[in-house]
Amino acid sequence: MHRAMIQAxxxxxxxxxxxxxxxxxxxxxxxxxxxxxxxIALVVSNRxxxxxxxxxxxxxxxxxxxxHKLYESRExxxxxxxxxxxxxxxxxxxxxxxLRLMTAPFVERWQGRMINIHPSLLPAFKGLHTHEQALAAGxxxxxxxxxxxxxxxxGGPIIAQAAVPVLPDDTPETLADRVLAAEHKLYPxxxxxxxxxxxxxxxDVVSVQxxxxxxxxxxxxxxxxxPPRAGY
Ligand code: GRF
Numbered sequence: 001m002h003r004a005m006i007q008a009x010x011x012x013x014x015x016x017x018x019x020x021x022x023x024x025x026x027x028x029x030x031x032x033x034x035x036x037x038x039x040i041a042l043v044v045s046n047r048x049x050x051x052x053x054x055x056x057x058x059x060x061x062x063x064x065x066x067x068h069k070l071y072e073s074r075e076x077x078x079x080x081x082x083x084x085x086x087x088x089x090x091x092x093x094x095x096x097x098x099l100r101l102m103t104a105p106f107v108e109r110w111q112g113r114m115i116n117i118h119p120s121l122l123p124a125f126k127g128l129h130t131h132e133q134a135l136a137a138g139x140x141x142x143x144x145x146x147x148x149x150x151x152x153x154x155g156g157p158i159i160a161q162a163a164v165p166v167l168p169d170d171t172p173e174t175l176a177d178r179v180l181a182a183e184h185k186l187y188p189x190x191x192x193x194x195x196x197x198x199x200x201x202x203x204d205v206v207s208v209q210x211x212x213x214x215x216x217x218x219x220x221x222x223x224x225x226x227p228p229r230a231g232y
Pocket of ligand 1: 096180
């Protein structure tokens with residue numbers, strides 16, 4: 001059979017942003033690969049002036065500015081968003097720096113089909129100012145998490161995580177940069193996993209299928225601070 005005929009249909013993804021959109025950009029770039037299981041069918045920003053929206057438009061992607069300030073309530077805003085997602089036949093929603101809390105009914109309608117990226121190793125450091133929180137707590141390792149969205153902010157079941165060391169001279173900015181670089185790798189792989197139905201949400205946790213061993217040493221540990229080359 002022709003290869004194109006046996007390939008599963010690409011999932012149609014809407015990426016929701018509020019600002020810079022560097023994670024959205026990472027998803028768009030990953031989705032250009034012919035064998036990527038999802039396509040970025042729509043980019044929505046609740047802030048018309050978001051730099052990410054201008055970038056997406058310049059790429060020729062379908063974009064929409066949905067200014068939440070023009071809606072009298074969260075429900076009205078979400079009603080409009082839902083219509084747009086339905087009209088665009090969206091399968092999956094990826095939040096990428098989308099700074100708008102959503103109501104439980106909207107979140108529940110997208111249960112198992114809406115994911116988010118958060119710049120900490122959840123369940124540690126939910127909410128805003130995650131890097132300040134991490135530095136204040138003195139953790140030696142931080143990172144990022146992709147999770148399914150539930151009504152509890154940053155509380156949904158975890159799909160994938162990446163860890164980075166916290167270095168002695170880190171500021172919130174230097175730590176944010178290191179975590180962001182990991183985010184740009186993690187989000188495309190996590191979305192692909194969800195799009196291929198390789199991340200099943202059962203009960204409170206997600207079970208993931210390990211598809212292949214891409215040369216990764218499964219025993220590898222991240223030490224921080226790292227031990228000296230020899231001795232202790
Ligand atoms: C990222 O750190 C993401 O984890 C968090 O908000 C930030 C968005 O950055 N949710 P960008 O807009 O993707 O560049």
